[in-house]
């Protein structure tokens with residue numbers, strides 16, 4: 001794992017945007033994208049750049065179950081707002097949170113993933129070490145699934161909803177196996193709240209109880225941190 005620590009999230013996000021640029025330059029154009037507050041600044045830099053994504057394919061990690069794409073807290077809305085309306089892609093994919101047929105929806109998404117191997121996969125991390133919505137205890141062999149969110153994730157996500165009752169308890173999520181299929185994985189984490197999770201994935205044993213520790217098994221992982229999220233590393 002290539003771990004880089006920057007003073008601020010802003011600096012790290014500029015580096016992340018450079019990694020997008022380098023990926024495009026080498027003719028690689030399938031991007032696995034993430035939502036959450038962590039990649040927001042990176043998308044801001046990309047949106048303001050002169051990079052051309054019109055031949056690129058975006059495949060998002062996850063979507064809340066039961067939430068319409070038009071809802072302002074849906075991940076579809078987030079991606080349009082932060083990136084796609086500024087930088088049109090050739091194709092964008094995200095699970096359909098309104099499809100109540102989970103078997104059909106997960107199979108549909110797995111087929112998209114199969115046809116479009118990711119060149120670069122962006123990841124944030126949950127405070128409990130989840131990636132996408134693969135919560136502690138998720139199998140490393142999983143493909144797309146409909147997942148139950150843990151209380152800590154529901155609590156973390158409630159900050160974005162005006163009514164806590166509205167926070168979804170379920171989601172569709174790309175599985176860990178599909179995440180690990182990407183050629184290059186770029187994980188970002190900012191703020192002290194992520195410090196424990198980062199210590200675990202860099203220094204702890206690989207365990208399904210902390211899903212992001214699986215990244216130790218991937219040959220090409222870049223981790224961009226700010227000083228706060230790196231503060232618990234022994235060697236920072």
Ligand code: GLP
Nearest residue numbers: 034036037038124125126132133
């Ligand atoms: C959600 C998303 C994850 C994201 C995590 C952290 O659970 N499904 O993909 O990494 O939130 O969010 P934030 O970046 O806002 O801390």
